[in-house]
Amino acid sequence: ASLFAADFQLWQKSTLNSILKNNQLRVCLEPGYVPFEMRDKHGRIIGFDVDIAKKMAKDMGVKLKLVPTAWDGIISALMTNKCDIIISGMTITQKRNLKVAFSDPYFLVGQTLLVNKKHSNVKSYKDLDKPGIVITTKLGTTGEIAARKLFKHATIKTFDSESAAVQEVLNNRADAFIYDKPYNELFMAGKGKGRLIFLKQDLTYEPLGFAINHGDPDFLNWLNNFLRQIKHDGTYEKFYNKWFRN
Ligand code: ARG
Structure with a gap:
């Protein structure tokens, strides 16, 4: 009982x-x-x-x-x-x-990069891990965790919203935005079209x-x-x- x-x-x-x-x-x-x-x-x-x-x-x-x-x-x-x-x-x-x-x-997602058009020669995230490069993402997300892990030499800037973080790249105040692939894919189909470079390669398993x-x-x-x-x-x-x- x-x-x-x-x-x-x-x-x-x-x-x-x-x-x-x-x-x-x-x-x-x-x-x-x-x-x-x-x-x-x-x-x-x-x-x-x-x-x-x-x-x-x-x-x-x-x-x-x-x-x-x-x-x-x-x-x-x-x-x-x-x-x-x-x-x-x-x-x-x-x-x-x-x-x-x-x-x-x-x-299932992975972190991916939306890169400023001025970096047309960039092939991999490694090309952006340099002093002077600014990477944006959203505060407290796995984007931030990945940014801090993969970009040890660049400057990481976090924002309260995804849209504010990606906007920094569009406005030439940052070099790249790191975030979940579905978000970046949809951004490229809309606002980012012809204005950003999409590095589709999954940088993480999520x-x-x-x-x-x-x-x-x-x-x-x-x-x-x-x-x-x-x-x-x-x-x-x-x-x-x-x-x-x-
Ligand atoms: N997948 C990422 C994480 O877990 C981002 C999720 C953000 N979700 C949201 N509703 N804003 O950190």
Whole structure:
């Protein structure tokens, strides 16, 4: 009997149980990471992650509440119960994984470079690791981690948003912007077209996952089964084609 009591207690403490009781799934995310989460012209938050979150809430039978949260406070927001889950294009890193638990990966990215046109001779990131070169990225991201690791001799400048960081290169105040490939690919299809050089080579290996609090096997189990299902029943493909193929 005591074993059942322990299992029941675990379930009672599960975030999944509180989501069902509150009839609401609260998702922390930071708009700006195109096309995963961004604002449309009416200010509504849309994107690939948002469609996944909507489907998640639908399958749970609860309402969805998006909680826009600044990137450098997003893990502490989860840990202090401002939301139930982070769905925000977050790379599963071993360091973050010490603070939060991650679902299985739902996407794979790598860091890539958008380079100022004046460096038309540049073939590899190594050509830019020199004193006097300015590399920009977004504060607190894996872009910053990669920048500090790969560009030991250059100057690293971090910004609160991806758009401000890449704009520095367009405005000739920086030499290159380092960031996740999907963002850079879309930037090159729009504003960056003909104005920047895209070095597509992946400089890092970065699986993205949903982050939840530690100690919640029931919630983690639900998420991984949800992921497997949408990856094989056409749902994931539909969202992928909507946001990544145009
Ligand atoms: N994948 C990168 C990281 O985990 C960038 C994610 C930024 N996400 C966002 N919603 N702004 O650091």
